[in-house]
Amino acid sequence: MDRNQISKWFKNPGKMAHKYSFHAVYFCTGCGIIEIPPSITTRWDAERFGIIPVATPRHANLFLITGYVSTKTLKAIIRTYEQMPEPKYTVAFGSCPINGGMYYDSYNTIKQLDKYIPIDGYIAGCMPRPEAVFIGVTHLWKLIDMDKADGYKRYREDYALYRANQEQLFGELDWPPLFKNEKN
Amino acid sequence: MRELELFFGPQHLGMVGNFSITLKVEGDRIVRADANPGFLHRGFEKLMELRTWMQNFPLVCRINVVEPDHMELVYSMGVEKLAGIEVPERGKFLRSIYCEMARVGSHLFGLWAYANMLGFDTVAHWAMYHRDLLLDLFEELTGARVYHIYLRPGGVRRDFPDGFTDRLVETLHKIGGKVPDYNATFFENSLFKKRAEGIGIVTREEAIRMGAVGHIIKATGMKYDIRKIEPYDAYNQVDFDIPVRTAGDAYSRLLAIRDDMIESVHLIFKLIDKMPKSGAVYTKTPNPFKWTIPKGETYVRCESSRGELGLYMVSDGGDKPYRVHFNTPSYNHGLTVLEKALVGESISDVGNIMISLYVVAPEIDR
Amino acid sequence: MEILKQKLSSDFDGLNIHIPDDKRMIISIAKESILSLLSYLKNDGYEHLALISCNDWIDAGKLELIYILSAYMADDTHYQEKEKKSIIIKTKISRNTAKFITISNLFNSAEPYERELHEMFGIVFEGHPRLTPLMLEREYKIPPFRKDFDTQAYVDNTFGKIPSIQQQKEGLQ
Numbered sequence: 001m002d003r004n005q006i007s008k009w010f011k012n013p014g015k016m017a018h019k020y021s022f023h024a025v026y027f028c029t030g031c032g033i034i035e036i037p038p039s040i041t042t043r044w045d046a047e048r049f050g051i052i053p054v055a056t057p058r059h060a061n062l063f064l065i066t067g068y069v070s071t072k073t074l075k076a077i078i079r080t081y082e083q084m085p086e087p088k089y090t091v092a093f094g095s096c097p098i099n100g101g102m103y104y105d106s107y108n109t110i111k112q113l114d115k116y117i118p119i120d121g122y123i124a125g126c127m128p129r130p131e132a133v134f135i136g137v138t139h140l141w142k143l144i145d146m147d148k149a150d151g152y153k154r155y156r157e158d159y160a161l162y163r164a165n166q167e168q169l170f171g172e173l174d175w176p177p178l179f180k181n182e183k184n
Numbered sequence: 185m186r187e188l189e190l191f192f193g194p195q196h197l198g199m200v201g202n203f204s205i206t207l208k209v210e211g212d213r214i215v216r217a218d219a220n221p222g223f224l225h226r227g228f229e230k231l232m233e234l235r236t237w238m239q240n241f242p243l244v245c246r247i248n249v250v251e252p253d254h255m256e257l258v259y260s261m262g263v264e265k266l267a268g269i270e271v272p273e274r275g276k277f278l279r280s281i282y283c284e285m286a287r288v289g290s291h292l293f294g295l296w297a298y299a300n301m302l303g304f305d306t307v308a309h310w311a312m313y314h315r316d317l318l319l320d321l322f323e324e325l326t327g328a329r330v331y332h333i334y335l336r337p338g339g340v341r342r343d344f345p346d347g348f349t350d351r352l353v354e355t356l357h358k359i360g361g362k363v364p365d366y367n368a369t370f371f372e373n374s375l376f377k378k379r380a381e382g383i384g385i386v387t388r389e390e391a392i393r394m395g396a397v398g399h400i401i402k403a404t405g406m407k408y409d410i411r412k413i414e415p416y417d418a419y420n421q422v423d424f425d426i427p428v429r430t431a432g433d434a435y436s437r438l439l440a441i442r443d444d445m446i447e448s449v450h451l452i453f454k455l456i457d458k459m460p461k462s463g464a465v466y467t468k469t470p471n472p473f474k475w476t477i478p479k480g481e482t483y484v485r486c487e488s489s490r491g492e493l494g495l496y497m498v499s500d501g502g503d504k505p506y507r508v509h510f511n512t513p514s515y516n517h518g519l520t521v522l523e524k525a526l527v528g529e530s531i532s533d534v535g536n537i538m539i540s541l542y543v544v545a546p547e548i549d550r
Numbered sequence: 551m552e553i554l555k556q557k558l559s560s561d562f563d564g565l566n567i568h569i570p571d572d573k574r575m576i577i578s579i580a581k582e583s584i585l586s587l588l589s590y591l592k593n594d595g596y597e598h599l600a601l602i603s604c605n606d607w608i609d610a611g612k613l614e615l616i617y618i619l620s621a622y623m624a625d626d627t628h629y630q631e632k633e634k635k636s637i638i639i640k641t642k643i644s645r646n647t648a649k650f651i652t653i654s655n656l657f658n659s660a661e662p663y664e665r666e667l668h669e670m671f672g673i674v675f676e677g678h679p680r681l682t683p684l685m686l687e688r689e690y691k692i693p694p695f696r697k698d699f700d701t702q703a704y705v706d707n708t709f710g711k712i713p714s715i716q717q718q719k720e721g722l723q
Contacts, residue, residue, distance in 0.1 A: 222684065225686070227695075230695055392622055414573060414633075480570075492600075520661065
């Protein structure tokens with residue numbers, strides 16, 4: 001580690017510890033899951049970047065949404081996202097979460113995922129190679145340094161708007177609201 | 185004893201793919217299991233009716249993420265049957281070599297999934313590393329690691345590069361040379377035998393009644409394989425055998441998968457020897473924007489790594505398909521056989537049985 | 551194939567048999583005789599129900615049900631002629647009131663196929679043990695796989711009408 005990193009450790013040790021130890025939730029949401037096993041095994045080792053998969057969302061702080069999202073999966077994603085403790089970051093793979101991708105006229109997939117849960121960054125590719133996943137994670141480190149990866153803060157502030165969007169899509173929701181009305 | 189309802193849901197460490205099972209348990213024994221698919225449903229068959237025949241290829245290969253090549257094969261076979269196109273000799277051999285490479289890669293992925301779920305991380309890392317060597321070869325041939333659109337109606341898209349068969353033979357020697365290590369560490373390990381023998385038994389009568397194909401029926405002793413029953417491409421010009429077992433439990437299914445992988449490696453060597461040295465690799469098809477196929481309907485089938493894969497296709501004389509319906513092997517295995525095989529087992533064996541039945545979730549939902 | 555065609559023509563009437571090549575046979579039959587034809591073929595050795603599918607002929611006002619049968623091996627190691635054949639059986643039902651009988655008493659693997667056809671085409675199978683939704687999580691006014699369901703219009707009405715968070719915040723301010 002070079003000399004200008006040492007001062008960052010003393011100024012803000014919590015942020016540095018969050019960056020270099022991402023625990024990813026083990027949830028195979030879409031097709032992009034086919035390139036995650038090569039990333040976490042020996043050839044392209046993800047543990048040197050600090051990423052390991054964990055079993056439960058209560059221990060996790062990174063959520064990889066690997067590809068397109070169908071309406072049934074979105075319910076499971078929202079429940080998993082709300083169980084993760086803060087600070088938490090989400091990264092989406094491919095062009096399907098941005099604007100629908102190649103399933104632009106399908107009746108069962110979500111066209112813009114940003115309307116329902118906050119996303120910090122997108123990785124290009126169909127599927128993204130393991131090297132692209134690592135470049136995305138290192139870019140996320142820079143965003144965390146600059147305090148721009150604030151998806152969880154936006155979720156807390158604008159929770160009423162997110163919840164209104166979710167209810168407009170699904171009707172009545174089974175779970176109670178996560179945050180009560182707070183002063184912004 | 186009281187009954188409890190548990191969700192072996194989509195977010196679970198033992199689940200490969202986005203699939204959910206609702207279990208009713210009494211203590212540790214399962215009383216009833218209900219499969220809950222639909223997390224990956226995109227409505228493919230409706231989307232394919234709105235795109236032309238050639239524009240459907242990027243959609244077709246995304247039905248099965250682990251092994252997209254047999255989907256392209258069965259769609260191309262359907263179009264060739266309806267339009268009356270023949271494949272040249274060298275094209276047939278290239279297709280068969282390509283599909284056998286995909287079969288080996290898919291079996292290595294299945295070995296990763298099973299070993300990872302049981303906790304045998306050593307074997308899981310070996311298997312994934314060898315699959316990556318095969319994906320390097322795919323990238324050299326077609327340009328992409330996972331979704332290679334290489335087959336087309338009438339043959340393959342381009343010929344093999346120079347020296348490709350030498351590199352392929354070298355990689356297969358590396359994979360085949362590791363099999364004694366797999367045997368010693370995993371398949372003959374007494375811990376693995378205790379976890380897999382006698383678990384999830386599917387007998388011959390039950391398999392026939394529930395419509396099971398692939399390794400489930402090969403583990404009961406029947407050599408049911410479409411490559412021998414209705415040979416397509418170059419399979420009737422080489423000599424190979426179908427390995428079977430007789431016990432019908434999870435252990436015999438895994439052994440049948442391993443034997444299938446070894447047989448595929450030997451089959452690729454035989455195909456490379458017999459291949460004609462030069463020739464055309466595809467027949468020309470008309471302009472894809474204006475290609476209309478005469479009226480008719482057909483049912484074609486091939487053997488993917490999970491079993492018999494079929495396609496029912498209807499054309500009404502236009503430039504788009506009228507109806508396309510895929511008959512995937514995981515449909516019966518994941519919905520009918522799984523619910524029967526889980527009754528009476530303990531909760532810790534659910535992932536065990538599900539992966540040994542070799543279910544891939546996007547094949548069920550399409 | 552010809553032998554089977556003669557046997558069937560003598561035992562059933564009202565059949566229309568077409569043989570495109572030596573591995574496939576297409577039979578069209580009236581809807582009242584489906585169960586007897588399927589049990590006849592099952593006793594003859596065609597025990598594998600490969601597929602139940604449906605075509606939507608909107609101009610004629612009919613839905614066409616397709617049943618595809620094939621055979622398992624009688625002898626474990628020798629391949630005979632029977633396993634090569636696939637038999638496609640077609641029958642037409644009315645489109646406005648789509649009702650039919652279930653064959654899950656005859657073939658155990660027919661259950662999920664009929665559930666899927668119920669939610670995608672709107673056909674009600676009488677006598678089915680469990681006719682609940684399989685894959686979809688919401689109700690649609692027109693069943694999605696019918697030809698008069700417009701996917702782009704549905705997407706614009708449902709997903710397109712939900713505003714993004716940025717638009718909502720600008721609207722509030």
